[in-house]
Amino acid sequence: MKKYSLFLTILSLLFVLSCKDKNDGPSTDFSITFSALYGAETLEKNKDYTFNGFPIFVESCRMYLSDIRLINADREVIISDVEYLDFTPENAVSASPTIVFKNVPEGDYTSIRLGYGVSPVLNAKKPSNFPAGSPLAIENDYWAGWKSYIFSVLDGKADPDNNGTKNLSFSYHCGSDAVYKTVEFFTPIKVQAGAFTQAAITFDMKEFLTNDDGTPYDMVNNPATSNDAGNVVVAQALTAHWGRATKVSQ
Amino acid sequence: MATFLQKNALWVVISFIAGFVLLEACRPEDPGPGPNPTPGDLEYIAYDPQTYVIPKPTFFPEIPIPADNPMTKDGVQLGRRLFYDPILSADSTMSCSSCHLPEGSFTDNKKFSIGIDGIAGKRNSMSLLNVAYVTDGFFWDGRAATLEKQALAPVEDPIELHNSWDNVVKKLKLHPTYPQLFRKAFGIKDREEITKELAAKAIAQFERILISSGNSKYDRFVNGDVDAFDEEEIDGKLMFFDEGAPYNLPDAQCFHCHGGVTLTGGKFFNNGLDSVGNLSEFKDLGRFLVTGIEFDKGKFRATTMRNIALTAPYMHDGRFQTLEEVIEQYHDNGFGVVNEGAFLNQIGFPNGNGTYSGLTEYQKKAIVKFLHTLTDTDFINNQDIQNPF
Known part of the structure; x- marks a missing residue:
């Protein structure tokens, strides 16, 4: 009987320990405000900006982020599987959506990781696989030709001749697993109820259109991403700029 | 018994009528069109809401239903x-x-x-x-x-x-x-x-x-019935969805505004119908009247392409009688008005300098033929949506 009791005690202890998730502990709602910029300015639809010495404006700017993680030495917390950010909605010239992430474990995080686009596991699905209201149920941002969500959209017009007519349309629609990219930003983020519950992330579209060597992207000769699913050269080149174009702050 | 009924037939009929009148009199009263109906005059009718599950093709997304108006x-x-x-x-x-x-x-x-x-x-x-x-x-x-x-x-x-x-x-x-x-x-x-x-x-x-219904020719094709389309319709589809590059077909750019399974994103565009000196010259200011945003002048919602062959005439002002006219209009690339959709002048193969080749007559015809495959006769004949009177 004594042996039996000891066995039960050990079993119970193991059970309790196994249930104790390393993420247990206080948690809080944590919000991040996402904004699109052009240089130092908030990006506005149809507003003239200067790019490579000529005027451009943006008509549409939107993107998916997925697998958003807060990271420190002890743990990685996935605060969202996927989010949809529309910086140029139908009813306004610009928008900076604030997303509230529920029950984020409190702690001092050393970095945040973003997935630009839709992670391959989710990207293998289609809008009809998701309930109404899900970011991934948006039909118009799925393209059967790529069998992929459209990870990011930047559409607009430019006047490369500086003749007063914006006769060059640019349309950068990036998508497909080959274009998915994750970047980790080593910005300390503290999460604590009542004290540290917010952060901000900006995406500078001027940087998005700038090569790593500081030269402007060749918009005139490459005004659009290819619609050939096998040709992701332009999409990959631009997506490579996200890390530089993104700033995280708290 | 038979004899009794024969002898008293009149009394039996009168009794039935009297009983019916009595029963009717005992029913809760429907006050009818009186000026001051009794409060609660409809409570005698059972209220037993049954959820209405909207029939939809399995490959269509879930239909959003507002919480304050559930389907019954x-x-x-x-x-x-x-x-x-x-x-x-x-x-x-x-x-x-x-x-x-x-x-x-x-x-x-x-x-x-x-x-x-x-x-x-x-x-x-x-x-x-x-x-x-x-x-x-x-x-x-x-x-x-x-x-x-x-x-x-x-x-x-x-x-x-x-x-x-x-x-x-x-x-x-x-x-x-x-x-x-x-x-x-x-x-x-x-x-x-x-x-x-x-x-x-x-x-x-x-x-x-x-x-x-999900039974249009197009739906049958995309769901595996490869024989549903002829070659011209396949070419039209590839160009409509910008999927033609591997087959040396140009992009018609249609799906950007008419995409998704319903073939409309429901967004608003200036699709290059009118030449105006400035945006305020549009005869119909369209979306601007709602948003007040200058660049929304002359923009209208992109319609669904499903059943498009049944919905002539076309555009917000019904200016085009045929799909052929519509394709020609898009092929003309608009008028360079500043808020025209970005894809209007990207139709065809890219020439490499920001210009595009346009489409051949065969390619335009193929797109029109493809649009006809979107006709859904099962939908328009669905008895559940016809006039009930």
Whole structure:
């Protein structure tokens, strides 16, 4: 009987320990405000900006982020599987959506990781696989030709001749697993109820259109991403700029 | 027994009639069209809402249903009657269905619809097919945020049904049938609880069931019936969806505005119809009238391409009679107006300097032929959406 009791005690202890998730502990709602910029300015639809010495404006700017993680030495917390950010909605010239992430474990995080686009596991699905209201149920941002969500959209017009007519349309629609990219930003983020519950992330579209060597992207000769699913050269080149174009702050 | 009945046949008949009269007298009274109906006059009718599950193709996404207007069988049936009932118009001659007929995929195939006073509207009647999926506003300019709000507008529009909701609600309250139907649909206790908002909710419920059958030629093809399309239709599809690069076919760029399974994103565009010196010169300012955003002048909602062959004439002002004219218009790349859609001048193969090749006559014809594969006759013949009267 004594042996039996000891066995039960050990079993119970193991059970309790196994249930104790390393993420247990206080948690809080944590919000991040996402904004699109052009240089130092908030990006506005149809507003003239200067790019490579000529005027451009943006008509549409939107993107998916997925697998958003807060990271420190002890743990990685996935605060969202996927989010949809529309910086140029139908009813306004610009928008900076604030997303509230529920029950984020409190702690001092050393970095945040973003997935630009839709992670391959989710990207293998289609809008009809998701309930109404899900970011991934948006039909118009799925393209059967790529069998992929459209990870990011930047559409607009430019006047490369500086003749007063914006006769060059640019349309950068990036998508497909080959274009998915994750970047980790080593910005300390503290999460604590009542004290540290917010952060901000900006995406500078001027940087998005700038090569790593500081030269402007060749918009005139490459005004659009290819619609050939096998040709992701332009999409990959631009997506490579996200890390530089993104700033995280708290 | 037989002898008894033969002898007393008259008394038996009289007894039956008397019994029937007594039973009727004992039923809870329906006060009818009296000026002061009894509170709770409809409570004798059972209120037992049954969820209406909207039939939809399995490959269509979940239909968004607002929390404050759940779909019920009685709600849909009430909405269907209201949709087809001329009781909504001031002179009881027109209903919603006068401008949204099933055979036209819920358009009226006129340039502009004519209201009860014989006055023509200024915009073409929009198809209601798959309207449940619209998220960015209803009407050509998106001025109604919800289907329920949209359903309120035509009744009081002076160039449509030219009525007042006060008048409609009064007629519905006095009607011999509608109070009971409102009770069954929404659980109201008496006819005084009938409101325009409930009427609009019912109409919206009916409109949400206007979903594709999933049996169009196009649907059969994309779901594996490779023999459903001929080569020309396949080419048309590849160009429509910009999937033709591996087959040396150019991009027609259609799907950017007419994408997704419903073949419309519901967004707003200036699709290059008019040449204007400045944006304020547009005859119809469209989306601008809702948002006040300068660049929204001359923009209108992209319509669904499903059943497009049934919905002529085309564009917000019904200016084109045929799909061939529509394709030619897009192929002309607009007029360079500053807020024209970015894809208008990206039709064809890229030339490498920001210009594009355009399409050949065969390619234009193939796209038109593809558009005809989107015709869904099972939808327009669906008995559940026809006139119930």
